[in-house]
Amino acid sequence: MAYKLKKGIFKVACKHPGCPFDAEIEITQNIMGMTEEDVEIEAKKIVKDMALIKHDAMFGTKHSLSSPTIRKTSGIFEAVGAKTTSLINQSEAVKYKEYKKGDKILKKGDIATTICEVVKGSAFVDKNKAHTYNVGDTFGAAALLINQTRTADIICGEDGTTIAFYNLKELSKKDPRKAKELYTEAMEDIFDVISEMESVIDNLEKELEKENMVSENRKERISALERELLESNKKISEFEGKHSFK
Numbered sequence: 001m002a003y004k005l006k007k008g009i010f011k012v013a014c015k016h017p018g019c020p021f022d023a024e025i026e027i028t029q030n031i032m033g034m035t036e037e038d039v040e041i042e043a044k045k046i047v048k049d050m051a052l053i054k055h056d057a058m059f060g061t062k063h064s065l066s067s068p069t070i071r072k073t074s075g076i077f078e079a080v081g082a083k084t085t086s087l088i089n090q091s092e093a094v095k096y097k098e099y100k101k102g103d104k105i106l107k108k109g110d111i112a113t114t115i116c117e118v119v120k121g122s123a124f125v126d127k128n129k130a131h132t133y134n135v136g137d138t139f140g141a142a143a144l145l146i147n148q149t150r151t152a153d154i155i156c157g158e159d160g161t162t163i164a165f166y167n168l169k170e171l172s173k174k175d176p177r178k179a180k181e182l183y184t185e186a187m188e189d190i191f192d193v194i195s196e197m198e199s200v201i202d203n204l205e206k207e208l209e210k211e212n213m214v215s216e217n218r219k220e221r222i223s224a225l226e227r228e229l230l231e232s233n234k235k236i237s238e239f240e241g242k243h244s245f246k
């Protein structure tokens, strides 16, 4: 199982004698882990960092946050997937698969029927290594909505990477809330893809403009040469007229 924390709120108090710091900190990040403990540890790290900043802003000139107590006051741990090690809990709605580093998770051109979510590890787009998908990120949605086939190779980034393949149609029957969440994330992914495409198009347009300018310059140069030629022809005929050798 993978877990994630929803709407986590933590209380952080400073142990420095007489310090009134007692802040409520809400986690808005999507924190996931393989156990509830993992998620809580991860969440507390983030809360501590946020508390340090908050504390410094208030009492930073006097002392820094000293051995703070951090406790969760609200928030629920949600199971994200079924057991990743066995195939028993696989359903029509979601299937899990584990990969080794370098494995091809999606192949360009394959028929797309699922949206993928990184449950553990990471993956990246083959032709654009800068575009990395980490735990909680979804990919593969563009194909579902745009052209029905996978638009790029997606490569596994590290050993043990686990990917959930969601069938949105089946999932919306069993877990409409998760389906809606995935759909929203997928739309965001599509917007990312679209904005990347837009920047590619922008660059192409700029290149084209440059080309046009070059060919515009060439046209000008040619008509200038043509004018010069006409001028010289005129001069030659004038010269011949004056010095008739008939």
Ligand SMILES: [Zn+2]
Pocket: 014, 015, 016, 019, 020, 021, 055, 059, 063, 064, 065, 066
């Ligand atoms: Zn303090």
